[in-house]
Amino acid sequence: MTRRLVIDPVTRIEGHGKVTIQLDEANRVAGARLHVVEFRGFEKFIQGHPYWEAPVLLQRVCGICFVSHHLAGAKALDDIVGVGHASGQQITPTAEKIRRFGHYAQQLQSHVAAYFFLTAPEMLFGVDAAPEKRNVLGLVEADPEFVRRVVALRKWGQEAIVSVLGKRMHGISSVPGGVNDHLGPEARDRLLHGADGLIGLETVIAYAQEALELFYAYHDKERALIDGFAEVPALNMCLVDEGGNVDYYHGRLRIVDKNKNVVDEFDYHDYLDKFSEATEDWSYMKFPYLKALGREAGSVRVGPLARANVTRSYEDATPLAKAALERFHDYTGGKANDMTLHTNWARAIEILHSAEQLRNLLADPDLQGSNLVRSPSKSDWTGEGVGVVEAPRGTLLHHYGADRDGKVTFANLIVATTHNNTVINRTVKAVADAFLSERELITEGMMNAVEFGIRAYDPCLSCATHAIGQMPLVVSVFDADGTLVDERLRG
Amino acid sequence: MSVYLTIDGKTIEAAPGATLIDVAADNGVYIPSLCYMRGKPCLGTCRVCSVKVNGNLMAACTVKVAAGMEVAVDDAEAADFRNALVEINFSEGNHNCPSCEKSGRCELQAVGYELGMVASRFPYRFAKRSREDAARHFFLERDRCIFCQRCVEFVRDEETGRKIFSIDARGWKAEIVIDVALADRMTGERAAEVAEMCPVGCIIEKGRGYDDPIGKRKYEIKSLRQRVLDGETA
Numbered sequence: 001m002t003r004r005l006v007i008d009p010v011t012r013i014e015g016h017g018k019v020t021i022q023l024d025e026a027n028r029v030a031g032a033r034l035h036v037v038e039f040r041g042f043e044k045f046i047q048g049h050p051y052w053e054a055p056v057l058l059q060r061v062c063g064i065c066f067v068s069h070h071l072a073g074a075k076a077l078d079d080i081v082g083v084g085h086a087s088g089q090q091i092t093p094t095a096e097k098i099r100r101f102g103h104y105a106q107q108l109q110s111h112v113a114a115y116f117f118l119t120a121p122e123m124l125f126g127v128d129a130a131p132e133k134r135n136v137l138g139l140v141e142a143d144p145e146f147v148r149r150v151v152a153l154r155k156w157g158q159e160a161i162v163s164v165l166g167k168r169m170h171g172i173s174s175v176p177g178g179v180n181d182h183l184g185p186e187a188r189d190r191l192l193h194g195a196d197g198l199i200g201l202e203t204v205i206a207y208a209q210e211a212l213e214l215f216y217a218y219h220d221k222e223r224a225l226i227d228g229f230a231e232v233p234a235l236n237m238c239l240v241d242e243g244g245n246v247d248y249y250h251g252r253l254r255i256v257d258k259n260k261n262v263v264d265e266f267d268y269h270d271y272l273d274k275f276s277e278a279t280e281d282w283s284y285m286k287f288p289y290l291k292a293l294g295r296e297a298g299s300v301r302v303g304p305l306a307r308a309n310v311t312r313s314y315e316d317a318t319p320l321a322k323a324a325l326e327r328f329h330d331y332t333g334g335k336a337n338d339m340t341l342h343t344n345w346a347r348a349i350e351i352l353h354s355a356e357q358l359r360n361l362l363a364d365p366d367l368q369g370s371n372l373v374r375s376p377s378k379s380d381w382t383g384e385g386v387g388v389v390e391a392p393r394g395t396l397l398h399h400y401g402a403d404r405d406g407k408v409t410f411a412n413l414i415v416a417t418t419h420n421n422t423v424i425n426r427t428v429k430a431v432a433d434a435f436l437s438e439r440e441l442i443t444e445g446m447m448n449a450v451e452f453g454i455r456a457y458d459p460c461l462s463c464a465t466h467a468i469g470q471m472p473l474v475v476s477v478f479d480a481d482g483t484l485v486d487e488r489l490r491g
Numbered sequence: 492m493s494v495y496l497t498i499d500g501k502t503i504e505a506a507p508g509a510t511l512i513d514v515a516a517d518n519g520v521y522i523p524s525l526c527y528m529r530g531k532p533c534l535g536t537c538r539v540c541s542v543k544v545n546g547n548l549m550a551a552c553t554v555k556v557a558a559g560m561e562v563a564v565d566d567a568e569a570a571d572f573r574n575a576l577v578e579i580n581f582s583e584g585n586h587n588c589p590s591c592e593k594s595g596r597c598e599l600q601a602v603g604y605e606l607g608m609v610a611s612r613f614p615y616r617f618a619k620r621s622r623e624d625a626a627r628h629f630f631l632e633r634d635r636c637i638f639c640q641r642c643v644e645f646v647r648d649e650e651t652g653r654k655i656f657s658i659d660a661r662g663w664k665a666e667i668v669i670d671v672a673l674a675d676r677m678t679g680e681r682a683a684e685v686a687e688m689c690p691v692g693c694i695i696e697k698g699r700g701y702d703d704p705i706g707k708r709k710y711e712i713k714s715l716r717q718r719v720l721d722g723e724t725a
Contacts (some may be wrong), residue, residue: 060590
């Protein structure tokens with residue numbers, strides 16, 4: 001008799017989804033799928049609103065990476081009013097650096113939340129540790145000082161966001177053609193030197209290095225598990241600067257293969273010419289792929305692992321992160337790294353990279369500049385805009401159209417988790433093959449391994465389907481007759 | 492010659508015929524309102540300034556002070572009535588402050604904060620009124636209109652004196668409408684004044700969006716209460 005396993009909901013992710021694993025009569029994995037079972041409709045209900053509301057409304061698709069949504073939308077608005085990159089223009093240096101500052105601050109706090117609160121329990125206690133221990137409360141019990149440092153680190157990121165966006169969540173900084181405020185010297189000094197209840201920047205960098213040390217220690221202890229866990233092939237994509245290295249705010253989209261050869265590189269405004277999206281009747285999340293290569297070969301990975309694979313080197317001004325990335329590259333000897341759990345390594349490197357970039361920006365007097373907005377003339381109006389940024393989870397795209405009266409006529413969002421859809425499904429299959437195949441008894445720890453693989457991508461299913469997400473995922477196992485054999489439900 | 496009245500038991504001297512809501516403000520007593528604009532004729536539409544005058548609930552913007560008048564602002568029944576009227580406004584329209592361009596300089600929002608409003612006691616109606624974008628300077632977000640009639644009474648075509656805004660239909664079908672031809676004769680500066688006059692985010696300027704940073708918006712710099720007590724328009 002064949003069996004079907006269900007994990008529902010998958011936990012410690014953003015949004016609601018479930019996993020189903022089909023076992024054949026010999027208990028071999030015949031199929032594995034991540035189903036995203038929520039739907040929201042942000043792209044529809046923004047229609048008819050004034051165009052300048054789009055980045056403010058649409059950032060509410062996510063409570064974690066809202067700055068990325070705000071900035072992708074802001075870049076699209078720059079295009080719409082005619083001062084964006086599509087028209088060959090640039091916003092002012094102060095405006096661009098303020099946007100970058102908010103973006104890096106969010107990357108820091110988002111990665112810290114994902115890395116420490118969602119992933120560290122397995123790193124410290126093991127994939128098959130007792131569920132009551134394998135969570136953030138378990139971390140508090142085991143090492144309260146460690147958790148205090150994590151909270152302080154994340155708080156610093158949140159406070160940095162407040163300093164330019166006005167609120168910890170869903171603030172407002174960008175307006176068409178620029179930003180609405182600069183960073184005052186008092187706010188700058190508070191972030192640099194700390195204050196009552198707030199660590200200073202040097203402590204931020206020290207704690208960020210601890211994140212890396214945590215991964216190194218885990219890697220030394222569990223090398224076989226980490227390196228052998230769901231090694232899944234995929235192309236890697238991210239925004240790159242003129243030197244071909246990641247630029248989280250702006251650049252061209254570069255895609256590299258296993259040998260780090262550039263498969264394609266293009267202006268993101270051309271994404272519709274390059275990408276197509278497949279749909280499946282078992283998930284609300286689409287499957288984007290490069291048209292030229294087809295769905296199987298043309299699916300890309302985005303996010304920390306992809307960015308580390310595409311990037312050749314970080315800038316000299318971020319020496320600690322640069323050295324960490326060199327060690328990461330050396331590990332695979334020049335090849336792209338397809339090891340799913342190494343995404344956590346790449347994420348730890350990016351925590352440090354963000355901290356060093358923030359330090360450099362805080363030393364830049366442009367942040368205190370007063371030239372905030374570039375005002376277009378009416379003849380510059382284009383009525384259409386595309387904005388792409390590298391969100392913490394990967395490449396994020398907003399595309400809007402507006403009529404001459406200023407009403408949004410259409411909107412399209414392609415978020416990082418959507419780009420990763422095929423790769424996450426490959427990961428689920430690989431983990432299921434390794435942990436569940438040909439086992440008579442399926443343990444909770446085996447099921448958690450599937451979730452651990454998914455969590456490496458820090459997926460945000462709420463963003464990916466633009467759906468009302470409040471519950472995490474589900475893993476189910478079914479037999480060949482469709483009978484539910486085992487299931488994990490949370491919530 | 493002055494008259495003497497009491498507000499919450501305190502004897503106050505005022506000029507006869509002065510408007511009660513102004514007299515209260517001049518003596519440090521804040522009475523909320525959504526339609527009244529100091530220095531302009533009383534509209535008396537929102538009733539949010541209701542207080543007890545000699546034991547009867549009356550809108551303070553409609554009352555001229557008189558000798559011996561006993562006014563109760565700090566009165567449980569009057570306060571509950573004012574709160575209920577503000578809550579009705581939130582329930583009747585669609586007021587989503589977090590994404591509204593007027594947030595931080597919206598009088599409805601500011602009054603809600605002043606009254607300590609947390610939620611409306613009334614069911615939300617989820618009004619579905621169409622947007623209007625035909626005028627050169629304005630977007631009308633009709634879902635946010637509270638029918639204060641400031642725009643109806645105080646905005647006129649400078650040349651002809653004709654009204655530019657009006658209310659069409661009655662009851663739950665009522666909605667604000669705009670004479671586009673007359674509205675398009677306005678200068679940009681006048682249009683900005685008109686949008687500012689709207690106590691909510693119904694009349695908004697085309698192309699203006701979120702220019703004021705959070706923390707530096709009108710009522711974050713100086714509260715609505717303090718503005719009223721300082722004798723400002725709002």
